[in-house]
Amino acid sequence: MEGQKSQPEVAVLMVPFPAQGHLNQLLHLSNLITSYGLPVHYAGSSTHNRQAKLRLHGWDLESLSKIRFHDFDLPPYNTPPPKPDPSNHFPTHLQPLFEVSLHLRQPVSQLLQQLSSELKRVIVIHDCLMAAVVQDVKNIPNAEPYAFVPISAFTSFFNSWEKMPQKPFTLDLHVTKGIPSTDGCSTPRVTSFIVNQRELLGFESGRLYNTSRVIEGEYVELLKKLPRKYGMKHFAVGPLNPMEIERKTENHKHVCLEWLDKQETNSVIYISFGSTTSMTDEQITELALGLERSKQKFIWVLRRADTGDIFNGAQVKELQLPKGYKERVESRGIVVRDWAPQIEILGHPSTAGFVSHCGWNSCLESISMGVPMAAWPMHSDQPRNAVLVTEVLRMGTLVRDWEHRAELVASTTIEYVVRILMVSEEGKEMRKRAAELGDAVRASVVNGGASHLEMDSFISHITR
Numbered sequence: 001m002e003g004q005k006s007q008p009e010v011a012v013l014m015v016p017f018p019a020q021g022h023l024n025q026l027l028h029l030s031n032l033i034t035s036y037g038l039p040v041h042y043a044g045s046s047t048h049n050r051q052a053k054l055r056l057h058g059w060d061l062e063s064l065s066k067i068r069f070h071d072f073d074l075p076p077y078n079t080p081p082p083k084p085d086p087s088n089h090f091p092t093h094l095q096p097l098f099e100v101s102l103h104l105r106q107p108v109s110q111l112l113q114q115l116s117s118e119l120k121r122v123i124v125i126h127d128c129l130m131a132a133v134v135q136d137v138k139n140i141p142n143a144e145p146y147a148f149v150p151i152s153a154f155t156s157f158f159n160s161w162e163k164m165p166q167k168p169f170t171l172d173l174h175v176t177k178g179i180p181s182t183d184g185c186s187t188p189r190v191t192s193f194i195v196n197q198r199e200l201l202g203f204e205s206g207r208l209y210n211t212s213r214v215i216e217g218e219y220v221e222l223l224k225k226l227p228r229k230y231g232m233k234h235f236a237v238g239p240l241n242p243m244e245i246e247r248k249t250e251n252h253k254h255v256c257l258e259w260l261d262k263q264e265t266n267s268v269i270y271i272s273f274g275s276t277t278s279m280t281d282e283q284i285t286e287l288a289l290g291l292e293r294s295k296q297k298f299i300w301v302l303r304r305a306d307t308g309d310i311f312n313g314a315q316v317k318e319l320q321l322p323k324g325y326k327e328r329v330e331s332r333g334i335v336v337r338d339w340a341p342q343i344e345i346l347g348h349p350s351t352a353g354f355v356s357h358c359g360w361n362s363c364l365e366s367i368s369m370g371v372p373m374a375a376w377p378m379h380s381d382q383p384r385n386a387v388l389v390t391e392v393l394r395m396g397t398l399v400r401d402w403e404h405r406a407e408l409v410a411s412t413t414i415e416y417v418v419r420i421l422m423v424s425e426e427g428k429e430m431r432k433r434a435a436e437l438g439d440a441v442r443a444s445v446v447n448g449g450a451s452h453l454e455m456d457s458f459i460s461h462i463t464r
Helices: 020-034 046-054 061-066 092-118 128-139 153-161 188-200 213-225 255-261 281-294 342-346 360-368 382-392 411-423 425-445 450-462
Strands: 010-015 040-045 067-072 121-127 143-149 206-209 233-236 268-272 297-301 333-336 351-356 373-375 396-398
Touching: 010 020, 010 092, 010 128, 020 040, 020 046, 020 061, 020 067, 020 121, 020 143, 020 360, 040 046, 040 092, 046 067, 061 067, 067 092, 092 121, 092 128, 092 188, 121 128, 128 143, 128 188, 153 213, 153 382, 206 213, 213 233, 213 425, 213 450, 233 450, 255 297, 255 333, 255 342, 268 281, 268 342, 268 411, 281 297, 281 411, 342 351, 342 360, 351 360, 351 411, 351 425, 360 382, 360 425, 373 382, 373 411, 382 396, 396 411, 396 425, 411 425, 425 450
Parallel strands: 010 040, 010 121, 040 067, 121 143, 143 206, 206 233, 268 297, 268 351, 297 333, 351 373, 373 396
Antiparallel strands: none
């Protein structure tokens, strides 16, 4: 920025958790903070920094040049190929990566010490699951840590609330009886990892939420009232994903966007289950047949879950579709086998619905673009996010109840849900509600909007 001192007084250090949905959010936040003229350092393994940059959508590449990436090496770790398990869809193959990520503590601590010696103040924004990596911040007087919450305020609140043996206040919420259990959301090994990180928290100066008060204000306020968080500063600065998508020229457009350009407005349903979900061959067949029988136009991202290192070149067997399927749906369906530009697909006028696992990134992108959802949660925070989408925000419908998560979802159910979303009066109401929420959320991030004011307030606070 013009007039800026050559030696900045304040800089921000981002410490993301090495899974796509987490990397993505802190990279979006990095871009937003650099727009205020503050230097941002993004610290992670060389593999996951590369992954985050490769998959960034909605920003021009020039934005990345404003961020200083610090690439660190992790000790060797072995992540086997993803193995679908109907009884628990959690990506167990990534557990070794999560644990080895704690080895980033030493290089991050050294970087922090270096930055603290050069600056008046270092602001450390770390994923909640990286508390162990940044705990040395407590020993640096001019460092100020903020925990980043990468899940919905709704899910975060109920995760905390249910663990309290004595409730600090009474709840008057109609959804409390319908909150799904966390059974099947993770594994004992990962649950232990999460609990260990949670127990280390408490040294942070405040919390940042990737949400907007226009959709979750009530739950942000409830989080502020919880004993461990009382007195902390809370900033709801999201959604962090870009709202205005730069339209690509024909030469740089993804094939699915070219296909979308040829379809009618509100005529296509988009199906994607994120970067950590693997389905059995049997479930893929049922999904394929359900889409075919629905007679609706679709874009389906069909790929295996990420491995711990997406660049290691290991050959993974391609997921199989029913014989002759591609030819049968050629006129109205497209199957994408690689990484898809999800924000651009959801923001396209031809897209009318989204069958999703309800990862928080996907939920926010769908809400931002005003697209109703068919919620099919698989693990982690997704079952509770699905309740937020369907029961609280009323912009979607459930594919299947969490209690029946281990059961095969039949093609007839998929056909029914797709048709509900796309061609029913009920679906029309969901689309109207989603459009209203999308308008409100987009208004919240522009100058003077609720989220924009919270971001301004956060920047003013850290540069005080």
